[in-house]
Amino acid sequence: MxxxxxxxxxxxxxxxxxxxxxxxxxxxxxxxxxxxxxxxxxxAAGIINPVSGRRFEPAWMYDTIYPFAKTTYLQLSALLQVPVFTERQLWTVFPSSQMRDAFLNKATGNEYTELPTTLKYEAFLDQPHGAAIVRGATVNLRxxxxxxxxxxxxxxxxxxxxxxxxxxxxxxxxxxxxxxxxxxxxxxxxxxxxxxxxxxxxxxLPNKGEVLLVRIPGLVTNDILKKGITLVPQEDGLYWAGSSFVWDYTDDGPTAKQREILEKSLQQLLKVPYEVVNQLSAVRPSGxxxxxxxxxxxxxxxxxxxxxxxxxxxxxxxxxxxxxxxxxxxxxxxxxxxxxxxxx
Ligand SMILES: Cc1cc2nc3c(=O)[nH]c(=O)nc-3n(C[C@H](O)[C@H](O)[C@H](O)COP(=O)(O)OP(=O)(O)OC[C@H]3O[C@@H](n4cnc5c(N)ncnc54)[C@H](O)[C@@H]3O)c2cc1C
The missing domain is CATH 3.50.50.60 (FAD/NAD(P)-binding domain)
Incomplete structure (x- = not known):
């Protein structure tokens, strides 16, 4: 034995x-x-996002769990000799003028968020109401x-x-x-x-998430770009674009319906053409x-x-x-x- x-x-x-x-x-x-x-x-995209929801509420226990996670991932990165952890800005596009005004009036936002001094990505993103910056990170699970x-x-x-x-x-x-x-x-x-x-x-309360892997010619950034859908830069130059939340699903495979929904969100965010290279799906284990x-x-x-x-x-x-x-x-x-x- x-x-x-x-x-x-x-x-x-x-x-x-x-x-x-x-x-x-x-x-x-x-x-x-x-x-x-x-x-x-x-x-998963491996995003670590300090806030959630429209009010940018701080995540549960974030001040404790984030420094601990960062130290752990950096230790593993050194031991395994692979890039595991990257601090990144989440460029978070305001969906409406009310959201931007609430942010400007400090009704939302907190120490993890800031307003950018200049609007970036104008050639690529549809962002009539501007954007906020959220300081987060990604874990390279792959x-x-x-x-x-x-x-x-x-x-x-x-x-x-x-x-x-x-x-x-x-x-x-x-x-x-x-x-x-x-x-x-x-x-x-x-x-x-x-x-x-x-x-x-x-x-x-497991829920299924679907994701597209997309090529966006000309867009080169280390930031995460977010508005309904979230774009996360990948090592091979593609972007992880996701993800959906579905509680009522029959199996854990990709579906045409979610592809259509994800593509609609992409079209609302991007001003430029993109190409879908792959579609992935998995179920999140949640209580x-x-x-x-x-x-x-x-x-x-x-x-x-x-x-x-x-x-x-x-x-x-x-x-x-x-x-x-x-x-x-x-x-x-x-x-x-x-x-x-x-x-x-
Ligand atoms: C689309 C999507 C996007 C996500 N994005 C993020 C994100 O950006 N940031 C974030 O923090 N979280 C994200 N998540 C959530 C995150 O993926 C989960 O919280 C996390 O991966 C759960 O990890 P786990 O180890 O509990 O389960 P899993 O990752 O499901 O791991 C379970 C493991 O057990 C193995 N296994 C299962 N059954 C058996 C068996 N009988 N015998 C042997 N092996 C078995 C499987 O092969 C697997 O390796 C996302 C999830 C999804 C679906």
Whole structure:
């Protein structure tokens, strides 16, 4: 039998961060991942946005989670020798004069936002009401996830296969899975948890997002451009253009309907032609209260969960994974707002 302290199911941003902090704490970890090509982390743009909504409300716990996330991503970038983290301005086009006036009268906005001194992108964007600048960042998940996967393989901590919950057995000391014996198993399998056998009590509210990858001849920027739809520059010169929110969906694949909606939003933002190169889609793993879901099953204490990262996986995952690690190795109390037991 191969032995581990923790068996982690999934290597999206949740499983990546949790396994990283547990390995740092000297724990023996095995991560099982089936490399689903349209997992949320593989499709996401990796935006870290300090504000949300029309009022530019600061995101939950942002002052705590952002510096922690930045430090963590920079450490991983140095270790893995890949570019992981980029601070960026989000050029946020006002949809109406009322929005601009509210911003000018300081009814909206905060320390993460400012008004630009000159209007940029005039040749490219339709922005009759001007724009605000929001200071955010992006996480390059398409570089981080495969590089960290290679790191796990080098540590002999990766199993590249589909986890079959029917093969999991609960024992007196933890769990066994095929040839692995572990103290605990922790589900970081994103939306797959919602159809698994252990967390039926949790009120998940998964929602599907669709994205276009587009070429915009002549547009060269490091900024994120935003107005209804969000354009995020990619390393290959394309732009990630997304994303939709759909709660009522039949499968997780791309649809003609969402392509039409995304293209309409693109046409409202861009004054110039563009070319659609690809369309992607994935389902965001969210709980009904939009807070992370962390902890162990009250009836099966060897079975845990780290999920519910919703639309904010990149900003939340580092801090929440480190917090969960502290709960596990130092027995510190779990924050009530993220405790799985709120569902039981
Ligand atoms: C279109 C879209 C855009 C987004 N944009 C952003 C953004 O800009 N910024 C941001 O912070 N967040 C964004 N998000 C949200 C973000 O993607 C999620 O919060 C985050 O990726 C969730 O990570 P996770 O690790 O919990 O789940 P996932 O990323 O879904 O990872 C689950 C992993 O488990 C594996 N897995 C599942 N079942 C099994 C099994 N049985 N056996 C083995 N492996 C298994 C999968 O292959 C996958 O690797 C976006 C999401 C979508 C869909």
């Amino acid at each position: 191969r032995k581990a302290d923790y068996l982690i199911i999934g290597q999206g941003i949740a499983g990546t961060m949790l396994s990283w902090f547990l390995l740092q704490a000297g724990k023996k970890v095995i991560v099982i991942d089936d490399a689903k090509s349209n997992s949320a982390s593989r499709v 570089a981080l996830l495969p590089a960290y996967r290679r790191y796990l393989a080098e540590q002999n901590a990766l199993l590249e296969e589909h986890f079959d919950s029917a093969a999991l057995e609960i024992t007196a000391t933890g769990v066994t899975y095929k040839t692995i014996s572990a103290g605990k198993v922790i589900c970081c399998d994103g939306v797959a948890t919602t159809s698994g056998p252990f967390f039926k009590n949790v009120k998940f 009904n209260d939009r807070r992370p879901i962390i902890g162990f099953h009250p009836e099966y204490p060897a079975i845990g969960i780290f999920n519910g990262l919703g639309t904010k996986g990149c900003s939340l995952a580092p801090f929440m994974a480190a917090h969960f690690k502290e709960v596990l190795v130092a027995n510190t109390p779990l924050m009530q707002e993220v405790d799985l037991h709120r569902y039981f």
